Amino acid sequence: MLARALGAEVRPGESKKIGFAPVEISAPEDPILGFLAPGVEALHWHGDVFDLPDGAQHLASSEKTENQAFRVANAWGVLFHPEADLALVEAWLGTPEMIEEALEALGDEGCAALPEPAALVVANASEAPSAIKEFNSGE
Numbered sequence: 001m002l003a004r005a006l007g008a009e010v011r012p013g014e015s016k017k018i019g020f021a022p023v024e025i026s027a028p029e030d031p032i033l034g035f036l037a038p039g040v041e042a043l044h045w046h047g048d049v050f051d052l053p054d055g056a057q058h059l060a061s062s063e064k065t066e067n068q069a070f071r072v073a074n075a076w077g078v079l080f081h082p083e084a085d086l087a088l089v090e091a092w093l094g095t096p097e098m099i100e101e102a103l104e105a106l107g108d109e110g111c112a113a114l115p116e117p118a119a120l121v122v123a124n125a126s127e128a129p130s131a132i133k134e135f136n137s138g139e
Contacts, residue, residue: 001077002053002072002075002076002077003050003051003052003053003067003070003077004050006053006054006056006072007053007054008050008051008052008053008054008056009050009051010048010049010050010051011048011049011050012047012048012049013046013047013048013049013064013065014064015047015105016046016047016101016104016105017044017045017046017047017064017065017105018044018045018101018102018105018106018110018114019043019044019105019106019110019114020041020042020043020044020114020117020118021041021042021044021062021063021064022039022040022041022042022062022063023036023039023040023041023042023060023061023062023068023069023080024038024039024060024061024062025037025038025039025040025059025060026058026059026060026061027057027058027059027060027071030057030059030071032071032076033059033060033069033076033078033082036060036082040082041117041120042080042081042082042084043080043081043084043089043117043118044062044065044079044080044081045081045084045092046065046079046080049065049066049067049079050067050077050079051067052067052070053070053072053077055072056070056071056072056077057070057071057072058070059071059076059078060078060080062080065079067079068080084118085118086115086118086119088118089114089115089118090115090118093111093114093115099111102114
């Protein structure tokens with residue numbers, strides 16, 4: 001949404017990206033995403049891609065999606081889900097529309113495997129900046 005609001009093109013990607021895959025962080029000094037540098041295995045759950053808005057700082061990319069995150073002033077646009085932990089993945093998989101989307105993209109086996117890598121996210125949680133911790137706690 002932020003990319004579109006800033007005038008960048010947002011369009012459907014080649015396919016839906018659902019599952020855990022590496023994300024490269026290109027700005028280790030970033031106060032929100034920098035702690036994930038040089039990279040992280042993160043949840044992807046998106047079908048759209050976007051161009052980088054004018055004046056934006058590129059923050060992250062993945063093998064299949066060039067623009068995974070950016071920053072403009074004090075606003076961040078993030079396509080991947082650094083906040084995703086086991087509780088969030090289980091909640092999403094408990095939502096009929098989300099499970100339908102995951103089954104369509106991943107099939108039964110892939111969908112059943114989603115919680116396993118999400119459980120590992122807890123190991124990185126202590127290093128997360130307060131903004132991500134607050135997002136996860138609902139504060």
